[in-house]
Amino acid sequence: MKKVGNQTIVFDIPPTVLETACIGGPKEANGPLAKYFDQVLDDEFWGEASWEKAESKIIKETVNRVVAKSKISQGKIEYCFSGDLLNQCISSGFGLRDLNVPYLGIFGACSTFVEGMGLSALFCNTPIANYALCATSSHFCSAEKQFRFPLELGNQRPQTSQWTVTGAGSALVSKSGQGPFITSFTPGKIVDMGIKDVNNMGAAMAPAALNTLIAHFHDTGRSPSYYDGIFTGDLGYVGKDILSELSLKYGYNISSNYNDCGVMIFDKSEQDTHSGGSGCACCATVFSGFLFNQLKQKKFKKILLVATGALTNATSAQQGESIPSIAHAISIEI
Amino acid sequence: MINFFQNVDWILVLKSFVIGGLICLIGQILIDKTKLTPARILVAYVTFGAILGGLGIYQYLVDFAGAGATVPLTGFGNALAKGAINAVYEKGILGAFTGGITATAGGIAAAVFFGYIAALISKPKIKKQ
C-alpha cells in the first residue's frame, strides 16, 4: 500500500469485495434496478412502529444477509464501518448493536458508503484485519422528517429536488480473494461553491465530485477511458449534467462512460422522482446490487465509484449557510 | 335542497371563485419565483391580511367576494385585525389583546382539535407517485 500523488492510496495487494447485499423500499422495487436487490419491501414501515426503527431494521437485515451470503462466520469479521443520515447515525448504532463486531461509526453524508469501503480496504491491506464490513442506509420518510417537511404536508417538490432512496447496502471486504478488487482509494476534500439551495443538492455536490475525479486522474495518471464505467453517488440529473460539463472544461471527457446512481435507480418519467435518487443508500444499493453483479459477470471490468455527500443539516440550512460537499472515490477492477 | 340552490347568490359564488383563485395565483407565483417555503408564504399572507384589515381596505374585498376573500389566509389576518379593532371600541386597549383571538377562536380551536384527532387515528404514508 502506498500513497500516489497528493491524496490517492493504491493497494499493492488489492483487497477483494467478497460479497454484497442490499435491501430496497417499495419505490425502489418499481425502479429499473429492482431485480438486483436481495429483498424489496412492501411498505416503508416494515412492521415497525416508526420509520427510524424501520431504517435500523433494514440496515440490520442487510448486514445479516451479507454475512450469510459470504458463508464467513460472523466471529471472523473483525471491524465494521457504518453510517447513515439520521442524527448521530442512529440507524447504524441501533441496527448494528447486536452484531457483536467492533464498530466504527463514520459520517460522510451520502458519500459514507465509499468512505466505509475505502476504510475497510485499508484495514484489510494491513496485518490487523482479514475481513472488514461496511454498510450504510437511508429512508425516504425519516430523511424527509429530519431535513424537510412532514409527509402529509401538501407542498410541491421543486424539479431540482431528489428522492431519498429507502434501503441499505453492505459490502464485505476481505484481504484475499478472487476479486473484484479494490485497487485504489481517493479520499476527497471538502468543496463549497456557496450553493445554499437544499433542494438542489446535485448542483452543490457536483464541484466536489469534480475535485475528487481530477485528483484521482492526476494522482494515478489514469484517464477517464481507463474505466468501463465511472459512477457518481447521487448527483441526480441536475448534478450529472453539471459534472459532465465541468469535467470537459477541465480536459476530462467522461461523456461516454459516465452515469450517476441517482439517475439509474429510478425511472424519472414513470416514478416522478424529479432530479433522481439520493441518500446513503443510493450509491450503496446500486453498487451492492447492480454494479457488483455486473463486475461478477465481467460486464464491467474496471469501474470508478465516486460517492458524493452534502455535509449539511437542517440547522445550518435555516441559518443560511451554504452546503459544503465531499466526494470519495474507489476504483474496483477484476 | 332545490330551494337552497334557487336562493344562492350565484354572482357572489362566481366572484368568490375569481377572487379566491387570484389570491392563490399570487401565492403560486411567489412560490415559483422566490423559493419561499410554505411557512413563509402563510406568514406573509396572514401579516399582509392583518395590515389590510387594519387599514380597513380588506373589508371591501370581503363585501365584494365573500368567501373568496375570507377563505385565503389573508382573510384570517383580516379577521384577527378586525376583531382587535372592534374589541378596542368596546374595551379600550385591553381589546387589542383579546379581540384578535376571540374573533378567530373557532378556526384556531378547530385546527388544533382536528389535528389532534387526526394524529390519534391516522398514520402518515409515503407519496405514491
Place this chain on the structure above:
Amino acid sequence: MHFGYGGLICTIGQLIWEACKQAGLNQEICTTIVSICLIFISAFLTALNVFNRIGKFAGAGSLVPITGFSNSIVSPAMEYKSEGYVMGVGAKMFTIAGPVLVYGISSSIIVGIIYAMFGI
C-alpha cells in the same frame, strides 16, 4: 391550475356561507362556520393521506386557503406521533403553523393598539 383549485376551495366556502346565510346567520358567524368546515375537510383529507396529493397539483391553490393552514397543523401532528402525544403531537403541531399565529396575532395586537392610541 392553481387558480382553479384555489377558486374551487373558495367556491365551496361560499356555498357553505350561502347555506348559513339562508339559515339567517350574520356575516361574522357565517365566516367562522365556513372556516371550521373547510378546516375539518382539510384535516379529514390529511388523515386519509390524500391532501398531500392534492397539494402536489394544486400548489398554492390548496396552501393559501385556510385548508393549507389546517394541513400545516395536522401533518406535523401525525408525523411526530412516534415521539409521543405530549412532546410529539402536542409540541410539534405548530412547527409550520406556529409562525402564522405568532405573526397574525402580533400584527392584530399592533393594529388594535394603534386604534386605541389614536382613537380612529
